[in-house]
Amino acid sequence: MTTYAVAHLHTTSSHEDVVTYIERIQDTLDPFGGRFLVHGSPVEVVEGTWPGALVIIAFPDGANARAWYASPAYREILPLRTDHLSGDVVLVDGVPQDYDPRRTAAAIRATR
Template sequence: MPGYAIAQLYDVDLNAEIVEYLERIDSTLAPFGGKFIVHGGAQQVIEGPASAVAIVIEFPDYQAVQDWHQSAAYQAILPLRTENCSSIAVLAQDCGKDHVATDVLKEAAS
């Protein structure tokens, strides 16, 4: 099942460091099979900070997204982003094609 890196970025200072981050991130994704699913384009914030931008990066599996996040290449550029915006970032596993909302209740009970 795919794994995902999901972020909400807000108060982004679009400066030279953010530009460098954007120029370098694709090369950190490639070895782990990562690809942007949501990044830029039309977005409508309906809750939360008005300036938030959603980003979703898909990986072949949850282990790959964890390995990417911990990789030396990504860790080297991460401060370029975190020091120039506020964010919430999550690594998540795909829930599967047959998932229904109440499946989380079963997981909580176990």
């Protein structure tokens, strides 16, 4: 099942370290099958507020996502981002191809 690394970066910066991080991140993703789906594209806020930028990276599965995040190559460049950008980063599993939210609703109803 696909796992996503999702970052909500509350601040943005064009600091030289951040640019270097962006230049180097793809090489850390490649061994784990990671690929960008969203990378700082403008968001259209239709509910609530959204300060900052959104990044979504897809991995083949959770094991690859966690291995990438813990990898020495990524750990080496991580401070280039975290020293200059604040935000939240989560890893989350996607849903299967045949996911039907009605089954989820039925399971919730069954537990009431």
